[in-house]
Amino acid sequence: MASQTEVNDDLALVQACLEGDPRSFRQLYQRHQARVRSILFQLAGATHLDDLVQEVFLRAWRGLPKFQQSAQFSTWLYRIAWNVACDQRRRFAQQRQQVQVLGRIAPLQQEAPDLMKRHYQEVLQQGLAQLSWQHRSVLVLHDLEEQPQKAIADILKIPVGTVKSRLFHARAALRTYLQKAGIQP
Amino acid sequence: MTDPSRRSPRQPHCYFDSEDGLDPTESEQRWLTFLRSYAPVAPVATKDLEDRILQSIQSDRVAKAIPPKNLIWGISLHHRWGIPVLAAASLLLAMGLPWLLTTRYQMAEMQELEDFLEDNWAEVTLASSEYL
Numbered sequence: 372m373a374s375q376t377e378v379n380d381d382l383a384l385v386q387a388c389l390e391g392d393p394r395s396f397r398q399l400y401q402r403h404q405a406r407v408r409s410i411l412f413q414l415a416g417a418t419h420l421d422d423l424v425q426e427v428f429l430r431a432w433r434g435l436p437k438f439q440q441s442a443q444f445s446t447w448l449y450r451i452a453w454n455v456a457c458d459q460r461r462r463f464a465q466q467r468q469q470v471q472v473l474g475r476i477a478p479l480q481q482e483a484p485d486l487m488k489r490h491y492q493e494v495l496q497q498g499l500a501q502l503s504w505q506h507r508s509v510l511v512l513h514d515l516e517e518q519p520q521k522a523i524a525d526i527l528k529i530p531v532g533t534v535k536s537r538l539f540h541a542r543a544a545l546r547t548y549l550q551k552a553g554i555q556p
Numbered sequence: 557m558t559d560p561s562r563r564s565p566r567q568p569h570c571y572f573d574s575e576d577g578l579d580p581t582e583s584e585q586r587w588l589t590f591l592r593s594y595a596p597v598a599p600v601a602t603k604d605l606e607d608r609i610l611q612s613i614q615s616d617r618v619a620k621a622i623p624p625k626n627l628i629w630g631i632s633l634h635h636r637w638g639i640p641v642l643a644a645a646s647l648l649l650a651m652g653l654p655w656l657l658t659t660r661y662q663m664a665e666m667q668e669l670e671d672f673l674e675d676n677w678a679e680v681t682l683a684s685s686e687y688l
Contacts, residue, residue, distance in 0.1 A: 397610055404601070412598035421602055425609050432613045491594040499596075514591050542587070556590040 377402075381444035388435055400428055403445060406516060407452045413499065413511040414456035415463075423459055427452045442525070449518070450526045453508065460504065491554060498548040506541035513538055 381402070387395035404424065411423045430451050438447055499507055508527060512518045513534070520538075524531045549556055 393610065393613055396613060397606070400606060400609060404606075408598045408601065412596070417599055420599065421605050424601065424605065425612065428609045429612055429616065432616065488594065492596060495591070495594045496596045514588055515595050546587075556587055 378443055378445075382440055385435060385438060385440065385444055388432075396428075396432060399431075399444070403448055404428075406445070407448060410449060410452045410511065410516055411456055411459075413515055414453070414508060415459040419459070423455050427455050430455065443522070446522050446525045449512070449516075449522075450528075453526055457504075494549060494552045494554055498545050498552070501548060502541055502544055506537055506544060509534055509537040510541040510545065514542070 381399065384395040384399050384402075388399070407427050408420065408424050411427070412420055415423060427448070431448055434451070438444070499511070502510065509523060512523045512526065513520065518526070520531050520534045523534045527534070529537075546556065
């Protein structure tokens with residue numbers, strides 16, 4: 372979760388961008404690109420990931436004049452990332468296709484010498500991919516990206532109670548999937 | 557680890573959330589540690605991605621400064637539907653205006669003649685009787 376100093380720094384950088392300083396936008400990019408990238412990857416997979424990140428920051432740049440500075444910049448940015456992931460998902464159309472894509476990129480993405488670790492990663496990827504879009508979004512944002520429930524409610528524009536409920540069901544579904552695969556988290 | 561599916565969905569248990577001021581239970585902490593340890597990691601960005609994004613922002617600024625090419629007489633492509641309507645209206649005006657002006661002119665002329673006759677009829681008839 373972003374500290375108050377970070378929030379204020381973000382707002383100062385946004386203000387500088389609005390006054391026509393693109394270098395401030397570079398700083399905003401450097402501060403938030405890792406989290407945006409991770410969210411996009413968890414939700415939309417590795418295909419065209421760089422393009423999706425670019426799309427998010429371009430949309431953010433264009434939308435800056437409309438950004439209400441009472442809100443947190445990070446929450447607003449993650450909302451854009453989520454929208455971009457939704458659009459990408461629509462392009463892919465079928466969840467099964469996403470599972471195949473995620474499965475395909477799994478061995479490429481990291482050096483995991485430990486076979487057991489690689490196995491866990493693959494099963495977890497598949498487990499995440501078989502969740503419904505709504506459950507997956509909440510679980511990724513909360514459990515993996517460490518966003519507070521209030522922020523997730525703002526990002527997804529749903530009540531906090533709905534976030535809690537979706538998180539509950541998403542965890543239950545993923546836990547069942549893992550248990551069926553012989554993994555006891 | 558407690559099975560959450562045994563709980564009623566109406567009463568979700570206290571999820572770990574620092575903002576809520578709740579400490580994670582041990583099982584939740586174990587769950588989160590497991591997920592974060594084995595979650596797929598995003599592939600590294602290409603080296604030039606940052607510059608590419610900044611460039612696209614710069615070109616976006618330039619594009620905003622230059623008026624778009626897709627203008628016909630200052631009408632954007634989105635409003636192209638207005639062109640035939642404008643053309644039809646102009647044609648109608650071009651055809652109708654002379655007719656309207658002529659008619660008005662003729663009516664005014666006729667009125668003038670009537671007024672003249674009304675005012676001068678008596679004198680005309682008087683004068684004509686003098687010639688008889």
